[in-house]
Every structure is written in structure tokens, then in C-alpha cells.
Amino acid sequence: MEITLDKVESSITLTTPGYWSKREPNRRCFYNFLVPDGARVKITFNTVDMEAEDKMYVRRFHKWQEPHPIDRKLHPYQIVSEKSYLALEWWSSFVTHDVKHKGVNFTASVILAEDSCYNLTSRGADYAGDHTYSETFEECLPWDQTTDCTDFPSDSPDTFWLLSSGNKCRNPDGHLSQPWCYTYKNGTNCHKRYCDVCNHLAPVDVIKNCSALISAQPDFCSSSISRFGCFKSCNMTQPVYKPVTCGPPPVPSDGELVGSAARSTYRQGDHAFVKCLNPRDPMMNSIKCTAAGWTNLSHACSASYDKQCPDGWTHHGARCFRYFISWATRRQAESNCQAMADSGTLFQIRDVHDQVMMRRFRFSEGVRGNYVHGMWISGELSTADKRWYFTGTTDEMKYFNWTQAAVTNDGRRNCIKMTAEYSWAQDAGAWKTLACDDAKAVAPYVCQIDILGAEVMDRSELCQGILTRSPYFCSSTGTRYVAHQYCSKSCDGDNGTLTCHDPQVSGYSRTSDSPSVGSGEVMTFACPKGQQLVQGDLVRACGMNGTWLGEEPVCSGNPSSMTVKVDSLRKRPQRIKANCVYMLDTDAYRVPMKGRITGWFYVCTHDGDLHVSVFKRNGRSRYKHVGTNSFSCEAGYKREYRVPLANQIAADAGDVIAVMSSSHYTLSANGCDDAMYEVMLNPYAWVKDKTFIAQASVFANTTCMVPSLGGEGEMEEKEEEEEDEEEEEEEEEEEQEEQEEEEEEGGGGGGGIRRTGRKKRRRKNRRKRRII
Structure with missing residues (x-):
């Protein structure tokens, strides 16, 4: 079936065969939507009421793509085509008896070019709004934390200004079909997601029990890692993008505008290009019209020159x-x-x-x-x-x-x-x-x-700020070219800038080789063994005035709280097996400090129960059970479980986390048994059910598996230990006093009665302090 949507017929509501009477079995239906060039298709699934084996597939990118099944649990559910193509496929199963479900009811509508908040021709390269979450309601990562992603947009005129855009959705140079952002990062492996920056999709809750979560956790909507999954219930606002305009671009005194004369107005997101007046300084500079006006360009040249390069030579700094x-x-x-x-x-x-x-x-x-x-x-x-x-x-x-x-x-x-x-x-x-x-x-x-008298200069005043937030800015593959282009002084320690030296303080130590580095170069540090970073930065870049950028590290052996592996939370292609206790005995998952487990973070593919435990090593392949937290694992989004105080597990540094599910295919995971390096080789043991977890002690089998699991803990309270120590000291002092009194009084009967009374009063006071 081909359905044409345009300005006149802009929407249509359709149902699968038999929806209003009795669902028809064994039907295969195709819905192809035709819209004007430059327009897009929006589908709203009003009702998704399918039998277990029924399928509704969608192609939103192109007709040759592998169709993607919609999640029957996520409705009301909306999707928008990437470009002008979108098609649906309905497959009803052979089930004819005891049919209880109706099928699917959906509305298709057209989004015309004039309905877009950005230029569709440039695919949103001009977008400069404030959206900070993807169309799948995942929070975006800051651009300056993703520069080592393998597909970071390093060759775009936008690259330098991108690093001062926080975590807002962008489409640098229009490389993709619409504005996007990174939502997950693991080393150089990063995930991109499109953003619904024009608010074509209505706010929804991806998580289904949002009301209960918000009631149980008062700060859920402000601090929970799952808060964007409850976008609607948390009353989060969708930023409305209303592009501003800029006047003629400001051109530095040492530069000139490239191309035609400056226009009187520029649209937000537009670029202007400026070149150095010195013809042998080859770098071209980009400035951008933003909501706050034009991005700042301090200089068009990479250096100030008292003397020009000879004919045939090219400038490079000094x-x-x-x-x-x-x-x-x-x-x-x-x-x-x-x-x-x-x-x-x-x-x-x-x-x-x-x-x-x-x-x-x-x-x-x-x-x-x-x-x-x-x-x-x-x-x-x-x-x-x-x-x-x-x-x-x-x-x-x-x-x-x-x-x-x-x-x-x-x-x-x-x-x-x-x-x-x-x-x-x-x-x-x-x-x-x-x-x-x-x-x-x-x-x-x-x-x-x-060049005699040359002074290397930064072309922008943003350089030191970017280098503070992203210490590898000058050397990262994704940014080093624009770093050299815009930040010659900040990123070149050999051109007259000062040197930063190893601080040599007792609270932390240098791990990088050189004891001194120049401007834009990096020094790395580490906390002492047994201590954790509680504040500051362990990777710092040297500023061009010879001082360290970023914040000085603060390490502590008694941090108030810590999280483990929260950055590993994402949907993964595989799942853990049922009734298999996986011992995550690697550095990444061992308990980093003594304290209480206060929370667990996870991503599940299917609903089920999770049982997360703490074990102690007890010899080769042997472990001793400490405690287990059991909770429901809801599929589809990264979630957290706050452990009630009475159920919080007391763990020591070095204890090992283990995980088990009562049913198949719950916790999302990556298998890596076929990998060249099995970095997550985990012992495991089979148990009959969760009641046998505490009895498991021998984990002789191994498998390579990386789960979407993390944890959070707080330091153990030390008040009781300190009180016990104080009481022992007081008892020793009292015994010493009593001994001295006995010597002074010479052992008389009355003195003995008085001493006995003093002992009783002291013991009574100690008991009162203990109760208080």
C-alpha cells in the first residue's frame, strides 16, 4: 500500500487488518509513504496490541536497510524518518485460537520543510540551539570529552567551536542527516544518536513505572541516571529553537573577510571565513553566528610579524x-x-x-x-x-x-x-x-x-578554557589540527611559553615520563595505593603562563562515596544466562574501598530478576559469600536500584562483585571469548536458584563477558569503632586512678567502699554514653 502525504492531505490514521473486529492471522502488509522532496514522515503508534509472535517492522533510513522491529512495550511510540523515506511491515502470526489482541493502530503525518526549525538543505549544520538529549531520551555527552572517538568530526569548520558547545546537539558541517550527539563512550568506541531538536516528537516516559520511582526517590528528576527516561513525568522542558540573526562579522585588524563583501545579516549557525593579511600565513579561520553573537576571533594570523617571510617561503608560527x-x-x-x-x-x-x-x-x-x-x-x-x-x-x-x-x-x-x-x-x-x-x-x-621579532599568538580567547576541560586537546587525533590552527601559543611550548614542572607533593605522584612539560602538553598523576580521587584532575595540561590548568587532585583513603563502572551502562548485543553466577573478578569490578553498597546500576534486555552479590576470595577458584541484593530488572533503559539501609552489604576493599539472573536474557552483556585479548575473564558457577547463591564457593569454570552493570557505595561509619577505642582508653585511665587512690588511702575499709561507689558510677556513665 502506497500512501501519499502532502500539504493538503497531511495525515492519515491506519490499522492492521481486523483491528476493529477480529485480528486476521497470517497477514503480511506493507505501508510505503510518499512525501515531497525535503519532507519527512512521522509515525505515531496509538495502540500496540500484538500477539506474542506478531511483528511490526520499520525502515526509516532507506528501503535497502534491515527492517527494525518496534518494541511492543514502548507506546505511545513515535518515530520520524531520517529523510523522505519511511516504510512499515506488518506480520501477523498463524495464531487463530484464543486470540486476545487487536493489532496496531497508528497515525502517519508529513513534516514539511517549512515545519523544520533548521535548514533542511544543509541538514541542520546551521542548528545552534540548546537540546541536550537524543530522540531516544538519552543524555548527550560533552563534545570536549569525545575528541578521541574514532569518528569525531575533526575536519569540520565547526570543530573548534564545537568544543565550547557543552553537550548540545549539533551537526558539524552537515555530515549526518540531522543534528546529533554522542550518548555513550568507552575509550574510542562511541555511540551517536539523532536529536529531535524541532520537537516533532511529543514528550514521553520511556520507563513505565516513573511515578513509583519519583515517589521513592525525591531527587530522582534532578540526579538519577534514569531521569531522562521519565522525561514526561519529570516535567522536563523541550527547548524551543528560535534562530537569531547576526550583523556583519567582526574581522580582526590583521585579517580580512574571504569571498564577497559582508552581508548585513547572518542566520544563526552561518559561518564567515577570515584569512590573515600576510599571504604566506596559510591558515583559514572560521567564525560562527550563535545565539550570543559571533564567536570570538582575536587574531587572524598565527603570529605577529616585524619581518615577513622571503618570497616562496611559508609562515608557520615564528x-x-x-x-x-x-x-x-x-x-x-x-x-x-x-x-x-x-x-x-x-x-x-x-x-x-x-x-x-x-x-x-x-x-x-x-x-x-x-x-x-x-x-x-x-x-x-x-x-x-x-x-x-x-x-x-x-x-x-x-x-x-x-x-x-x-x-x-x-x-x-x-x-x-x-x-x-x-x-x-x-x-x-x-x-x-x-x-x-x-x-x-x-x-x-x-x-x-x-622570523625576527615574531610572537606566536592564539587566534581565540577560548583556547585555555578548552585545554582546561580537555587536556589532550593539543595532541588528540580529533582536535590537534584545529588546536594548531586556533591555539598556536597555547599548544606550542617551544615558542617562548613557560614550562610546568612536577608539583612533587605528598598527596599524589606523577606517572608520566617527563618531570616538566611545555604549554599544551600533558602530565598525568595517580593517587597513592589504597587511596581514591575525590576531587580535582589526574590529567592536567600546562597553561601558557607556566601554571597547571584544571584543579589540583585531592586523594583520600576514606572517600565518602564512590561509583564503579557506571560508564559501562549501555545496550549490548548479548545477555547473561539464567542461574549462572558470574564472578566479576577483575580490577574494574572489585570493591575499591571498605563501606556499604548503596546502589546498583544496570541495563537489561528483557524483564526479570537480578541477584547481585559480594564475595571474598578464599583461595584459588574459591570464594566466600558476603551478601546478596535481589531486585527486578526492567528492560529498555539504564536503571538504578537504591538498596534499603537494612539490606546494604558491608564490603571490604578488594571484595568481588558477582551477578546472577533467575531467567534467561535479562542483563545486557558482551561476550568476548573469541577476542584476541580476554580482558574480562570471569569465573562462574551454576546454581539451582537464588537460594543457593550463598552456598556457591567453587568457581572452576571461566568465560569472557562484559556486563552492563555498575555499583555505588559509601564509607562505613567509624563512630562505633572510635567509641570503643575511647571507652578502652577511659577504662585504662580509671584503673590507673583507682590504683593511685588505693595507694593514697592505705587500703582502709571506708576507702574501699568509696572506691567501689566510684567504679559503679563510672560504669553507669559509660553505659549511658553507649545508649546515647
Whole structure:
């Protein structure tokens, strides 16, 4: 069935066969919706009343995609097509007897281009609103915490400004079909979700027992990890996007607008491009119209110049560089560079920014020509100490980009050549070593000279703030190019900025190699063994004034509370098996401190009961049960269970968490038995039911499994222990006093009666304190 929706016929309500009388078995129906170009289709499932084996499938992206079954439990349920295509498939089962369900009732409507709050042609690249949650009601992650995601939008004009957008939905450069955000991150593995930024979908509760959750937990709507799943019940507001306009863009005094003259007005989300007035400073700058006005661009050039680069040379910070396509030996290349100026030398690649810039620049100059052949760069191995120094200097090299097979400590291979761009993919642009005096080894080369009076500058005032929130901003694969483009001073410690040194304090210690780093470089720290971070940052970047950015770490052996593995909560492709007690005996899941278990976090695929326990190691493959919390596991969203005070398990540091389900396919998990490295190899044991968990002691079998499970705990109260210690001290003092009194009174009868009375009064006072 093909249904056309347009401005005249904008919606239609349909039902599956037999909905109003008796559901028809063994029917397969197709619903294809036709809408104008640029429009989208919205489906609202009014009633989903299916037999157990009935299916309703949806294709919302394109007709060749694998159809996705809708969840019969999640209605009222709405979906919007990604573009102009959406189709439904109804499959009713063969069941004919004892039929109790009617089928599906749904409404299809069209969303026209004029109904969108952003430009559909640019797919929402212009959107700059305040939505912070996905269309699946999952909270978005801050962009500056996702820069190491493998698909982070690193090559967009929006990339730099994205890092100051918090966790708001965006579509950088219009790469995807509509605004989106990251909702989950595990290392470089990140999940993206679209956002309903125009509020086409009505607010709903993804979780079905929201009223009970809110009643049981007064702060649920403000602090619970599940709060977005109760979006409607928590009365959360949908931000309304009303784009503003900006006037002509402000252009720094050292730059000029690219292209035609400035328009009188710009729409929110529009870009303007500014270039440096110095024609040999090649970087192009983007500024963006936002709700607060134009993003700030302090300078158009990467440095201030008292002297220009010579003709044919290119600016790079406080240096000029130039490729020479003539082939030369290593010694000839260095001699030629020295003849260019007093500061002339082979180009020094000081950090990852220089490496990225040089590869991009030479590749843009030609394909398979001299600019993409291998070339000589600065660097020589010292025979005295086996360290690498920039050629002709005592400046030790800090950054390297060796090929996988590079020989780096052989005195006979003591100079560096950057490999060709058409080398084996893994080695393209990497470095290999050759003999400096090899007369047969020839290659193009690149020289550098210093610019007198040059001062490297940040193009934006946002650089230090971004570096504070995202310490790896200057070196992360996803951001290092824009970091070099906009934040030359913040990210280049070799250009006159100060150095940050190891604080060398007793509360924490350095774990990174170097005791000092330059601006934009990172130093990492760790808490002492047995202590946990309670405040501050263990990864900090060096600011350009020589002070540490971020907050100083505070470690404690007695933190008030801690959470474990909350970042692992997501839907996973597999589930745990029933009546199998999985012992999560890895560093990630061991109890980090002595205290009480106050909560559990989880994601389930199907409803069921979960039994989460704490065990102590009791020898090889043997464990001793400490306690178990049992609770219902509701499917479909990340959830939390607050353990009642009377049921909170007292655990010691190093205790092990275990999990079991009474039914199949409840807790979401990843199997990894076929992985190259089984990092979550867990012992397990079979039990008849939950009553036998406490009796399980031998866990001889193992399996590799990563569950969507986390926990939270609080420190044990120490008042009783401290009171006992105080009482013992008081008793010792009293005994000492009584002994002294006996010696003073000489052992007379009356004195003995008085001493006995004092003892009784002291014991009575101790009992009163204990009761209080």
C-alpha cells in the first residue's frame, strides 16, 4: 500500500487488518509513504496490541536497510524518518485460537520543510540551539570529552567551536542527516544518536513505572541516571529553537573577510571565513553566528610579524619554511639550509602539530610528485648518550613518529627521513633512520628560518578554557589540527611559553615520563595505593603562563562515596544466562574501598530478576559469600536500584562483585571469548536458584563477558569503632586512678567502699554514653 502525504492531505490514521473486529492471522502488509522532496514522515503508534509472535517492522533510513522491529512495550511510540523515506511491515502470526489482541493502530503525518526549525538543505549544520538529549531520551555527552572517538568530526569548520558547545546537539558541517550527539563512550568506541531538536516528537516516559520511582526517590528528576527516561513525568522542558540573526562579522585588524563583501545579516549557525593579511600565513579561520553573537576571533594570523617571510617561503608560527624539490644527500641538504640565513636549518618537527601541518601541506602541493616523496627533516642521534637532538643544536627532541620497523638506537643510522605519502598506509608520513653520510641516499628536503621579532599568538580567547576541560586537546587525533590552527601559543611550548614542572607533593605522584612539560602538553598523576580521587584532575595540561590548568587532585583513603563502572551502562548485543553466577573478578569490578553498597546500576534486555552479590576470595577458584541484593530488572533503559539501609552489604576493599539472573536474557552483556585479548575473564558457577547463591564457593569454570552493570557505595561509619577505642582508653585511665587512690588511702575499709561507689558510677556513665 502506497500512501501519499502532502500539504493538503497531511495525515492519515491506519490499522492492521481486523483491528476493529477480529485480528486476521497470517497477514503480511506493507505501508510505503510518499512525501515531497525535503519532507519527512512521522509515525505515531496509538495502540500496540500484538500477539506474542506478531511483528511490526520499520525502515526509516532507506528501503535497502534491515527492517527494525518496534518494541511492543514502548507506546505511545513515535518515530520520524531520517529523510523522505519511511516504510512499515506488518506480520501477523498463524495464531487463530484464543486470540486476545487487536493489532496496531497508528497515525502517519508529513513534516514539511517549512515545519523544520533548521535548514533542511544543509541538514541542520546551521542548528545552534540548546537540546541536550537524543530522540531516544538519552543524555548527550560533552563534545570536549569525545575528541578521541574514532569518528569525531575533526575536519569540520565547526570543530573548534564545537568544543565550547557543552553537550548540545549539533551537526558539524552537515555530515549526518540531522543534528546529533554522542550518548555513550568507552575509550574510542562511541555511540551517536539523532536529536529531535524541532520537537516533532511529543514528550514521553520511556520507563513505565516513573511515578513509583519519583515517589521513592525525591531527587530522582534532578540526579538519577534514569531521569531522562521519565522525561514526561519529570516535567522536563523541550527547548524551543528560535534562530537569531547576526550583523556583519567582526574581522580582526590583521585579517580580512574571504569571498564577497559582508552581508548585513547572518542566520544563526552561518559561518564567515577570515584569512590573515600576510599571504604566506596559510591558515583559514572560521567564525560562527550563535545565539550570543559571533564567536570570538582575536587574531587572524598565527603570529605577529616585524619581518615577513622571503618570497616562496611559508609562515608557520615564528618560523618560515620552504620545500626544495631538488634531490640532495643529508649533508648537502643541511648545508643548503644553513646558507639561507643565520638561523637556517632543516625543518624541526617539534610536536604532533608540526607533523600534521607538514603532511597536509606537502600533500596539498602535488600528487605523487616531489612534494609527496620522502624528505629530510632535522634530527641526529648522539653517539655520546644515544639521544636524539635537533641538527646542530643541544635541544633534545621530545616528539617522534617512527615507522614500525625503524631502528632508532644504531649509531650508523643517525639521521631522519620522513617517508613518502604513497608509502605503505601505516608508514605514510612516518619517520625512518638513515646514515647521515650515505652518499647514495638522496631526497627532497625542507628548510626553516626564524622570523625576527615574531610572537606566536592564539587566534581565540577560548583556547585555555578548552585545554582546561580537555587536556589532550593539543595532541588528540580529533582536535590537534584545529588546536594548531586556533591555539598556536597555547599548544606550542617551544615558542617562548613557560614550562610546568612536577608539583612533587605528598598527596599524589606523577606517572608520566617527563618531570616538566611545555604549554599544551600533558602530565598525568595517580593517587597513592589504597587511596581514591575525590576531587580535582589526574590529567592536567600546562597553561601558557607556566601554571597547571584544571584543579589540583585531592586523594583520600576514606572517600565518602564512590561509583564503579557506571560508564559501562549501555545496550549490548548479548545477555547473561539464567542461574549462572558470574564472578566479576577483575580490577574494574572489585570493591575499591571498605563501606556499604548503596546502589546498583544496570541495563537489561528483557524483564526479570537480578541477584547481585559480594564475595571474598578464599583461595584459588574459591570464594566466600558476603551478601546478596535481589531486585527486578526492567528492560529498555539504564536503571538504578537504591538498596534499603537494612539490606546494604558491608564490603571490604578488594571484595568481588558477582551477578546472577533467575531467567534467561535479562542483563545486557558482551561476550568476548573469541577476542584476541580476554580482558574480562570471569569465573562462574551454576546454581539451582537464588537460594543457593550463598552456598556457591567453587568457581572452576571461566568465560569472557562484559556486563552492563555498575555499583555505588559509601564509607562505613567509624563512630562505633572510635567509641570503643575511647571507652578502652577511659577504662585504662580509671584503673590507673583507682590504683593511685588505693595507694593514697592505705587500703582502709571506708576507702574501699568509696572506691567501689566510684567504679559503679563510672560504669553507669559509660553505659549511658553507649545508649546515647
